Amino acid sequence: MSLVLYELCGADAGRPFSPYAWRIRMALKHKGLDFECRPKPFTEIPAIAPEAGRTVPILVDGDRTICDSWAIATYLEDAYPDRPSLFGGTGGRAAAKLVEGWVNGSVSTLIARLIVKDIWDILAPADQAYFRETREVRFGMSLEEVQAGREARRADLATALLPLHLMLKSQPFIGGEAPLHGDYLLFGTLQWARIASPFELLEPDTPVAQWRERCLDLFAGFGRSVPAARSI
Structure with a gap:
């Protein structure tokens, strides 16, 4: 039986956009594992596996449920050691944990403020109410106010991505000559924005933009299986 990945979607179930689920989508492809995706809206997630967690991704592998x-990612690495490694060893696992902290603590926070109203736009009405209430409490202002003036704030994201910009001048992936889970950690966040919002985060032809294109091409263009958002 294939693995089952529960992930997040908006009104269109064919456009899953969770940054964290996209990390695992790419990890499963890297491992060469068969899996089934089951997208769920925000308000249905708590009922998936109450004992495991209230957020996605949730992976079901036989009698194991992991959130x-x-x-x-670490479960996949340890449970399927005969498949290609996500980390390339213990040092790579430790380095990926640093990347995760950088992406979660810096990059994702900046991106959320650039696209939060766009995310609301793609949700079904019940999820829009939930999302607006919880995010406006989190940010202390309306979604419209959070996202206002984003063109001027795009430079803040470029500054946060500068370490990667410099690295990619000498190698094609965070993992070196080939991608590892460190790549998928950041790619998932950029994929979240690409699917949820038409606002372009990256200047074209920069090392980071070119790296994102390489990631989109991985696994026969798996990342491109969900088209980028378009302005209405």
């Missing part, structure tokens, strides 16, 4: 993207 949290990092826990799932």
Whole structure:
């Protein structure tokens, strides 16, 4: 039986956009494992596996249910050691944990403020109510106010991505000559924005933009299986 990955979608179930679930989508492809995706809207997630968690991704592998993207990645690495390694060894696993902290603590926070109203736009009405209430409490202002003036704030993201910009001048992936889970950690976040919002985060032809294109091409263009958002 194939693995089952529960992930997040908006009104269109064919456009799953969770940054954390995309990390695991790519990890499963890297491992060469068969899996089934089951997209769910925000308000249906708590009922998937109450004993495991209230957020996606949730991975079901036989009688095992694992939540949290990092826990799932390490589970896949340890449970399927005969498949290609996500980390390339213990040092790579430790380095990926640093990348995760950088992406979660810096990059994702900046991106959320650039696209939060766009995310609301793609949700079904019940999820829109939930999303607006919880995010406006989190940010202390309306979604419209959070996203206002984003063109001027795009430079903040470029600054946060500068370490990667410099690295990619000498190698094609965070993992070196080939991608590892460190690549998927950041790619998932950029894929979240690409699918949920028409606002372009990256200047074209920069090392980071070119790296994202390489990631989109991985696994026969798996990342491109969900088209980028378009302005209405």
